[in-house]
Each structure stands twice: as structure tokens, then as C-alpha cells.
Amino acid sequence: MTSGGPLMPPATGTASAAVPSPSAMQRFRRTRRSELVIWWREIDRVLLGLVLVLMIVGAIAVAAASPASAHRLSTHQKALGDLYFFWRQLEMQALGLIGMFAVSLLPKDTARRAAIMLAGVMIVALVLVPIMGTEVKGAKRWVLGIQPSEFLKPGFAIAVAWILSWKVRDPHMPVIRLSMVPMALVAILLMAQPDFGSTVLFGGVWFVLVLLSGLPLARVGWALGAGIVAVILAYFFYPNATHRIDAFLSGGSEFDQVDLAMRTLVAGGWSGTGLWLGARKNALPEAHTDYIFSVIGEEFGLISCAVVVILYCAIVLRVLLRLVDEEDLFTVLAATGLVAQLAGQAFINILVNLQLFPSKGMTLPLISYGGSSTIALLLGVGFLLAITRRNPYLTRETFHLGELTRK
Amino acid sequence: MNQLTASAAIATGRVQLASVRQRLLVTAKVRVLVVAVGFVFLTLTALVRLTQLGLFEQAPDRRSLAEALLPPRGEITDRNGVPLARAFPSYSLWFNPKALGEGGNPLVKTPEEVARALVQIFPDADYKDLVERLKSGRGSYLRKRVLPEEANKVFALGEPALEFPRENQRYYPQGSLAANVLGYVDEEGKGHVGMEQVLEPRLLDPAQRGTPVALSIDSRAQGALEDELLRGMQESNAKGAAGIVLDVDSGEVVALASLPSFNPNRSDRAFNDLVFNRVSNQVYELGSTFKPITIAAAIDAGVVTDLSVRYPAAPLHIAGRTIHDSHNFGASLNVPEALIHSSNIVTAQVADKLGGPLLKQTMMALHMNQRPTIELPARGFPLWPRGENKAGDWSRITTMTVSYGHGIAVTPLHLACAYAALVNGGIWRPATLFKVDPAHIPAGTRVFKASTSARIRQLLRMIVADGTGRKADASGFRVGGKTGSAEKPGNGGYRKTSLVATFAAAFPMDKPRYVVIAMLDEPQGTAATSGQRTAAWNAAPIVGRVVPRIGPLLGVVPDASRDVDISDLSPLIGNGEGE
Numbered sequence: 001m002t003s004g005g006p007l008m009p010p011a012t013g014t015a016s017a018a019v020p021s022p023s024a025m026q027r028f029r030r031t032r033r034s035e036l037v038i039w040w041r042e043i044d045r046v047l048l049g050l051v052l053v054l055m056i057v058g059a060i061a062v063a064a065a066s067p068a069s070a071h072r073l074s075t076h077q078k079a080l081g082d083l084y085f086f087w088r089q090l091e092m093q094a095l096g097l098i099g100m101f102a103v104s105l106l107p108k109d110t111a112r113r114a115a116i117m118l119a120g121v122m123i124v125a126l127v128l129v130p131i132m133g134t135e136v137k138g139a140k141r142w143v144l145g146i147q148p149s150e151f152l153k154p155g156f157a158i159a160v161a162w163i164l165s166w167k168v169r170d171p172h173m174p175v176i177r178l179s180m181v182p183m184a185l186v187a188i189l190l191m192a193q194p195d196f197g198s199t200v201l202f203g204g205v206w207f208v209l210v211l212l213s214g215l216p217l218a219r220v221g222w223a224l225g226a227g228i229v230a231v232i233l234a235y236f237f238y239p240n241a242t243h244r245i246d247a248f249l250s251g252g253s254e255f256d257q258v259d260l261a262m263r264t265l266v267a268g269g270w271s272g273t274g275l276w277l278g279a280r281k282n283a284l285p286e287a288h289t290d291y292i293f294s295v296i297g298e299e300f301g302l303i304s305c306a307v308v309v310i311l312y313c314a315i316v317l318r319v320l321l322r323l324v325d326e327e328d329l330f331t332v333l334a335a336t337g338l339v340a341q342l343a344g345q346a347f348i349n350i351l352v353n354l355q356l357f358p359s360k361g362m363t364l365p366l367i368s369y370g371g372s373s374t375i376a377l378l379l380g381v382g383f384l385l386a387i388t389r390r391n392p393y394l395t396r397e398t399f400h401l402g403e404l405t406r407k
Numbered sequence: 408m409n410q411l412t413a414s415a416a417i418a419t420g421r422v423q424l425a426s427v428r429q430r431l432l433v434t435a436k437v438r439v440l441v442v443a444v445g446f447v448f449l450t451l452t453a454l455v456r457l458t459q460l461g462l463f464e465q466a467p468d469r470r471s472l473a474e475a476l477l478p479p480r481g482e483i484t485d486r487n488g489v490p491l492a493r494a495f496p497s498y499s500l501w502f503n504p505k506a507l508g509e510g511g512n513p514l515v516k517t518p519e520e521v522a523r524a525l526v527q528i529f530p531d532a533d534y535k536d537l538v539e540r541l542k543s544g545r546g547s548y549l550r551k552r553v554l555p556e557e558a559n560k561v562f563a564l565g566e567p568a569l570e571f572p573r574e575n576q577r578y579y580p581q582g583s584l585a586a587n588v589l590g591y592v593d594e595e596g597k598g599h600v601g602m603e604q605v606l607e608p609r610l611l612d613p614a615q616r617g618t619p620v621a622l623s624i625d626s627r628a629q630g631a632l633e634d635e636l637l638r639g640m641q642e643s644n645a646k647g648a649a650g651i652v653l654d655v656d657s658g659e660v661v662a663l664a665s666l667p668s669f670n671p672n673r674s675d676r677a678f679n680d681l682v683f684n685r686v687s688n689q690v691y692e693l694g695s696t697f698k699p700i701t702i703a704a705a706i707d708a709g710v711v712t713d714l715s716v717r718y719p720a721a722p723l724h725i726a727g728r729t730i731h732d733s734h735n736f737g738a739s740l741n742v743p744e745a746l747i748h749s750s751n752i753v754t755a756q757v758a759d760k761l762g763g764p765l766l767k768q769t770m771m772a773l774h775m776n777q778r779p780t781i782e783l784p785a786r787g788f789p790l791w792p793r794g795e796n797k798a799g800d801w802s803r804i805t806t807m808t809v810s811y812g813h814g815i816a817v818t819p820l821h822l823a824c825a826y827a828a829l830v831n832g833g834i835w836r837p838a839t840l841f842k843v844d845p846a847h848i849p850a851g852t853r854v855f856k857a858s859t860s861a862r863i864r865q866l867l868r869m870i871v872a873d874g875t876g877r878k879a880d881a882s883g884f885r886v887g888g889k890t891g892s893a894e895k896p897g898n899g900g901y902r903k904t905s906l907v908a909t910f911a912a913a914f915p916m917d918k919p920r921y922v923v924i925a926m927l928d929e930p931q932g933t934a935a936t937s938g939q940r941t942a943a944w945n946a947a948p949i950v951g952r953v954v955p956r957i958g959p960l961l962g963v964v965p966d967a968s969r970d971v972d973i974s975d976l977s978p979l980i981g982n983g984e985g986e
Contacts, residue, residue: 168424171424214434265460266461302461306457313449323436326436332432332436354453354457356452
């Protein structure tokens with residue numbers, strides 16, 4: 001398995017070495033096709049299906065929220081069509097799907113290298129943000145038309161997983177301390193924007209990976225304590241966090257974003273008003289991004305909201321339970337990191353909409369409208385598919401709870 | 408270091424590494440499960456919260472898409488589908504002082520500034536009243552029926568306390584047309600007076616309110632009737648007027664008007680005294696219009712067989728009272744002459760020969776002793792002669808006065824149904840405001856023989872052709888009818904100057920289709936009515952003008968070559984003047 005790429009038929013080697021001839025071309029085509037067949041056999045098709053279902057839900061939800069946001073963001077000079085965001089989202093989803101497909105075709109090692117390079121490039125881009133970034137809504141997050149923090153997400157999870165998996169080769173290497181370096185770097189760069197929400201998310205992913213890599217339980221306690229201290233520090237020294245946490249603890253004021261989102265969420269009852277029949281969404285800022293969950297609630301009902309929650313949970317369980325008979329530590333770490341990234345962001349967004357968490361500027365992954373975020377998330381899914389590829393004809397060492405006692 | 412030890416060191420290193428890998432993998436997998444459990448916990452938290460929101464948050468108004476497309480209150484149309492009452496959702500302007508939370512100032516600007524801005528948007532608004540309301544701190548309507556563009560302007564003021572609840576208003580596109588039939592809807596959405604009240608459950612039922620209710624009213628005939636009644640009322644300076652057009656074969660009310668009327672669109676205005684329906688709710692002594700009924704009962708019973716028989720026309724003295732005519736018509740009159748000249752004396756003698764029980768029986772068969780049969784909620788109870796003994800039998804004098812329409816008071820609607828029975832072959836049918844399917848016309852009850860009805864058609868036509876109803880003789884429409892001018896009872900007897908002038912007619916007499924009744928309450932003698940108060944001069948001309956307007960609309964074409972054959976009766980009458 002360490003050799004990486006899919007098992008190639010012997011003919012491939014001879015064909016690539018030989019001078020192209022009509023028969024070789026024929027073989028080449030056949031190998032291309034057989035490569036796709038192998039890809040189809042090896043990838044996690046259930047995961048792919050769940051992600052596609054989520055994207056369809058997302059397209060419908062963006063269609064529902066699009067008119068509200070288009071009206072809100074239209075200006076005198078430029079009027080946005082009712083379905084402006086819907087069509088844009090379809091474009092982004094198409095681009096993202098192409099990216100996802102391309103990435104998922106990569107052999108595991110190539111995928112790992114590509115992700116680490118992506119992380120490196122994006123950290124450089126993050127450095128550039130304060131220098132040449134554009135400011136949107138009081139925060140500098142954009143550079144050269146993309147949002148580096150979004151593209152950093154998949155790369156970061158894989159890079160940290162890679163660092164932590166060094167321990168398999170050298171048990172004495174202080175991998176946890178080493179992994180703090182990229183974490184600290186990213187945290188500093190993000191807080192400079194400032195982007196408290198993303199910092200918390202990156203911190204959470206890092207913590208999950210460190211937890212998986214065998215952090216002693218006493219240290220786990222320390223780390224949790226440190227996290228709480230960090231949040232408290234942010235509360236005192238970072239005005240935006242102060243404001244949002246205050247609002248959460250005191251129940252907020254009437255007609256703030258969270259309150260409007262809650263009114264929207266419950267306005268449809270169990271079964272919703274129906275597509276484009278919601279009225280509350282029109283009063284909601286960020287209907288197509290941060291609060292799209294509430295729009296789903298109004299137009300398609302709380303039951304649909306529950307279905308969305310269950311979809312995310314199904315993705316998490318599908319990926320994590322499949323790791324139980326995995327033999328490669330890096331794969332376990334990277335896949336867990338990627339799925340924690342996606343689901344963590346999803347649950348933070350959902351819990352904010354349900355008023356169980358202080359508001360964060362965070363989108364609902366694969367559902368919310370977004371250019372960079374949609375493409376970056378689908379790239380992440382592509383990496384996840386590439387890393388969790390496995391030969392269905394090999395039996396694996398299965399994991400029993402009994403092994404716990406043997407340890 | 409020999410080869411053996413070196414290989415052993417490598418071997419132990421590999422074994423160690425393999426066990427490290429194994430240990431790390433097991434730890435990682437266990438913690439993967441912990442992470443999975445963590446996400447399951449988050450999922451359950453979200454689901455519990457969603458359930459809690461669904462159960463305990465205020466449930467929104469449930470409205471399905473299909474329901475949203477239905478009118479909130481069903482529409483009412485006339486018999487041809489012309490809308491008479493429509494659902495009209497509109498905005499209201501509501502001041503909600505709690506919109507910005509409890510305590511503090513309910514408005515962003517001062518009440519004076521807001522009121523000034525509102526007056527600029529609604530120039531007819533009262534500035535002082537607005538300031539008072541905005542200062543009061545109590546929620547109240549600032550305005551009803553706000554147009555969308557006005558609502559946008561108010562919204563642009565940026566005052567969250569000014570809200571625009573969408574409310575259902577009723578709109579009557581034809582204004583006051585058929586107002587007494589329709590009634591109105593008050594601010595709470597409750598129907599009053601007319602069909603709005605009667606049909607309330609049907610109009611609000613989600614299963615039925617999508618289909619408009621078709622009334623029997625024809626809006627064109629209704630408009631013509633109202634127009635001509637108003638003209639007649641103004642020309643004669645009358646206090647009020649009532650009119651009805653009734654289909655003689657089905658009992659459908661094609662037009663029904665009571666004046667003065669009201670505009671149901673302005674339910675905010677006080678029009679309590681105008682909603683009174685003179686057609687179905689007010690009882691009148693309708694006087695001479697009853698004479699054809701008496702004659703028909705007598706012909707039906709075989710009491711009058713020979714129309715050439717002459718009766719003395721000298722005033723009658725019965726039970727200390729004197730019955731006399733408006734003029735002296737000579738020594739004697741036969742029945743056709745008595746109707747043409749409207750002789751009380753002769754009609755009373757015929758009724759006397761017929762006898763009280765038979766006349767009473769006919770009147771009861773015509774439902775003169777009960778409230779009129781129609782869907783309207785307000786129906787007047789007739790003043791029915793109680794009779795002089797315990798069995799309720801009518802004495803001679805009661806029988807005689809009832810025969811010419813005194814001592815009994817009914818609504819104009821009673822009279823219309825009775826006239827329909829007189830001319831349609833003798834069948835009495837209840838009047839209805841609902842459109843009747845021609846296949847399901849009620850059977851009705853027979854009151855007169857078909858031969859009697861045929862005779863009455865001749866007699867009624869003669870009254871219009873040669874008698875008191877000449878001003879109703881719309882050429883080509885073969886109108887037949889009877890005038891009636893009854894003095895209204897006042898303190899200590901009848902008042903000579905307060906009359907109820909009625910003309911009860913039907914057309915075309917060769918095959919009657921519609922009964923038309925016009926009634927004026929207390930008409931005055933004016934130049935337009937040649938100084939006369941009687942029905943021949945004010946009510947009959949109304950019918951004469953209504954019939955040519957509604958006839959062609961209702962399928963009756965004027966035809967001078969057709970008429971009911973009255974050649975057998977013509978020799979019996981000389982020309983004369985009468986009331």
C-alpha cells in the first residue's frame with residue numbers, strides 16, 4: 001500500500017515506454033478507461049453520494065435565499081437578478097466538482113504532496129493579505145480574488161496529519177510540538193485579519209488531530225484548559241469576540257442578526273412555507289451564506305433542517321467508521337482532520353442558527369453560497385476521496401475493542 | 408560489532424517500530440471513535456433543539472400554497488359571473504409602540520416629525536389626530552387600505568413602529584349596486600345585512616371559497632331598476648323606493664332594490680339607517696294591487712263566471728263603515744271595468760260573494776301570513792288580520808277590506824310572488840337570490856287554475872292598455888299590471904297625503920316572463936308627476952321605463968305584432984278614468 005498509486009496492469013509500463021503506435025494508442029485509451037474503472041471501484045462511493053446530495057440541497061437552498069440577498073445587495077448602479085446567487089452558485093459547484101474529481105484521481109502520496117504544497121502557498125497568500133488584500137465588511141480576507149483561509153483548510157488538515165504521522169518512523173520525534181508551528185503561524189495570520197471564527201475552527205481541527213496522535217489524557221485536559229483560556233483572552237482583548245460572546249450570554253438584543261435568524265428559522269413550522277414563499281428571510285442579512293440554515297427552516301420546515309443535520313452526521317460517521325480497519329496512521333489522521341474540518345464548520349454554523357453557540361462569521365459547508373469556500377470545500381472532499389481510496393478486494397485487519405485491553 | 412549483533416539490533420528496532428505503529432494506530436482508532444461519538448452528540452443536540460423549537464415556538468399561520476392562492480373570502484357574482492363582491496387583500500398602517508422593545512421611545516424621530524411625514528404621504532390625514540395617537544403609546548390603526556406605493560413611502564421613513572399588517576378588505580366593484588342584497592363586511596371581517604351575512608360560512612370555508620357564489624341578480628337589470636327607481640323617487644320627492652324584478656317561472660330575483668341605499672365599500676361610515684330593506688323587511692298596505700288576487704280567487708272558485716255581470720257602484724255601508732271609490736264611476740260596473748277603474752266597491756262585493764274563508768285560504772296559499780320566503784336575513788312579518796272569532800275567521804268587513812288591499816300589510820316581495828303565481832299559470836314558488844339551474848326549478852304549489860291565470864293575464868293587460876296603468880305601457884313589451892295607492896295609517900286613521908304608490912306588473916303578457924314591481928314611499932305631487940300622488944302618475948311610469956331597458960337584456964324582444972288576445976273582453980268596457 002505504501003507504493004501509493006493504484007495497481008497498474010503490467011501493460012501500462014510497456015505502453016508508456018514504447019514509441020506511440022496505433023496499437024499503443026488503443027491500449028492507452030483502454031488504460032485510461034481502466035484507470036477510471038479502478039477509481040470508481042476504489043473510492044468511497046457512499047461518501048461521494050452523500051456529498052452530492054448535500055450539494056443538491058445547497059443548490060435548492062441558495063435558490064431559496066437568493067432573491068432575499070439579491071434585493072438586499074442590489075445597489076442603484078447595479079441591480080442583481082433574483083436568482084443571481086443561484087446561477088453563480090451553480091457555476092462554482094461545477095468548477096468545484098471538476099476540482100474534486102481531478103484531486104480524487106490522484107494517488108494517495110501525490111494527493112498528500114499536493115495538499116501540503118497548497119497549504120504552503122496559502123500560508124504565503126495569508127501573509128500577503130494584510131499587505132495587498134481587499135477589505136470586505138470590516139475584515140481583510142481576500143487577495144487576488146480568492147480567500148486564502150478557505151483554501152488553506154484542506155491543506156492545513158493534511159499537512160498537520162502528515163507532521164503527526166512522522167511518529168510512526170521515529171517514535172522519539174516531538175511531533176506534537178512540531179505541529180504547533182503551523183498552528184501558531186496560521187492563528188497569528190488569521191487573527192491579524194481578524195478572523196476569530198476561522199481561528200477557532202483551525203484550532204479545533206488541530207486539537208482533534210493531536211488528540212488522535214496519542215496525546216496523553218492529562219495533556220488533553222491541559223489543552224482544553226488552554227483553549228478555554230484562549231477564548232477568555234479573546235473575549236477580553238478582541239472587541240469583536242467580546243461583542244459576540246456578550247450577545248450570546250445575554251440573549252442578544254431584539255432584531256440583531258441572531259434574533260432575526262431565529263425568527264426566520266421557526267417561521268415555517270414543521271413543514272415550511274414552500275420554496276420562495278418565505279417572508280421572514282427578506283429581513284435577514286446574509287440569508288444566502290451564514291444564515292442559510294434558517295432560510296431552509298422557513299421555506300422547507302424544521303424537518304428539512306433535521307435532514308440536513310443528519311446528512312452531515314452521516315458523512316462524519318461514514319468516514320470515521322470506515323477508518324476503523326485502516327492500517328495507515330497518516331490516512332486515519334488526514335481523513336479525520338478533513339472530515340472534522342467540514343463537519344465542525346457545519347455544526348458551528350448550525351448551532352449558531354439554533355442559538356446554541358455565539359455567532360461566528362461561518363458558512364454552512366457545501367450548502368451556503370460562496371465562491372472560494374465552495375471550491376475549497378470540494379477540493380477538500382476530493383482529497384478525502386483520494387486519501388480514503390482502497391482496494392475493495394483486499395481484506396483488512398479489523399479493529400476489535402478487545403485490542404484496548406491488550407494494550 | 409559483528410554481523411550477528413548488528414542484524415539483531417536492526418531486528419529489534421523493526422519490531423519496536425512495528426509495535427509503536429500498532430500502538431499508535433490503536434490509540435488513533437479509539438480516539439476516532441471518541442470524535443465520532445462527539446459528532447453524534449452534537450447531532451443529537453441539534454435535533455433536540457429543532458424538536459424543541461418546533462414544539463414550543465409560536466406556530467406560524469398554516470397556509471398551503473393552494474390556500475394562499477384562494478381568496479380569503481369567497482367572491483360573489485351576479486348570474487352572468489360579473490363580480491359583485493371581491494376579496495381585496497390590502498395593507499393597513501398600524502402603530503406598534505413595542506416594535507423597538509419595551510420601554511424607551513417607540514419612535515426614532517419625534518411624533519410631530521413622523522406625523523408631518525405621514526401627512527405628506529396621506530394629504531387627507533389629520534395631523535393632530537396622528538400626533539395624539541403616536542404620543543399615546545398605545546397600538547392603533549393609523550390608516551386602513553394603504554396602497555403598496557404608499558406603504559413603501561412609509562417604510563422609507565425608517566420607523567420600525569409603523570407596521571403594515573396585510574388585511575383582507577372587501578371590495579364591491581359596482582359601488583352601491585345591489586347593496587341591500589349584498590350587505591357589507593365590517594372591520595372584523597364579519598358579514599352583515601345581506602348575502603354577506605347569509606353566505607358567511609360558505610364564503611369562509613376553504614373547501615368552497617375558491618368558487619364564486621352566483622346570485623340570481625343580473626347586474627345590468629339591477630342597475631336599470633335602481634336608476635329608474637331613483638329617478639322616480641326624485642321626481643316625486645318620495646321618502647323611499649323599492650323595486651323588484653322576479654322570474655315568474657323559477658322564482659329567481661333578477662333585481663332587487665331599496666332606496667335610499669348605501670355604499671358597502673365604506674363600511675367605516677355609519678349607514679345603519681340606510682341598510683333597511685324595503686323590499687323584504689317593510690310591510691305596507693299595498694291597496695288596489697290586491698284586487699286582481701281577489702278577482703282571481705273568485706274566478707277560480709266559480710263565484711265569477713260571467714265577466715259581463717254588472718255590480719252596483721254605490722258606496723257600501725257595512726258594519727258602520729262606508730266603502731267608497733275615488734271617483735263616481737256611474738251606477739254599475741262589471742269586473743273588467745272594476746279592475747280598469749280600480750273600484751273598491753265592486754271588488755268588495757265580489758269578495759263578499761266569495762266569502763271570508765275562501766279569500767283567506769287563497770291569501771294563505773300565497774304565503775301572505777308568513778315572512779317572505781327569501782334568503783335575506785331581514786324579512787318583515789305581515790300584519791295579518793286576526794279575525795273576529797277564536798277560529799280566526801274573517802268578518803264581512805275584514806274580507807271586504809282585504810279584497811282591496813287594506814287591513815293586511817305585506818312586503819313588496821310577497822306581492823311579487825303572488826303576481827308571479829297570478830300570471831305564470833297559477834303556481835306559487837318561493838323567491839330566491841340564488842341562481843337556479845333550469846333543470847331544478849322548484850315544483851311550487853298550485854294556487855290558481857291555469858284558466859284563471861289566463862283570464863287574469865287578459866285583465867292585467869287591459870288595465871295597462873286602457874286603464875290606470877297606461878303610463879306603464881312600454882310599446883311592444885305587452886306589459887300588464889295593476890296600480891295601487893294606499894294611504895298610510897297614522898294617528899287616528901289613514902293620512903290622505905301619505906301614500907304608498909305601487910305598480911305591480913308582469914311582461915310580456917302573452918307569455919309572462921318577469922314580474923316587475925315599483926313602489927314609492929310617500930310620493931309628493933310635483934310638476935313631474937302632474938301634481939298627482941297616485942301610482943298611475945309615479946310608480947307606473949317607472950315600470951314603463953324599466954321594462955324597455957331590462958327586457959332586451961333578459962331575452963324579451965319588443966314585438967308590436969304580438970299580444971295577449973283580449974278581443975273577447977274588449978266589448979265589455981267603456982273608456983273611463985280611474986285610480
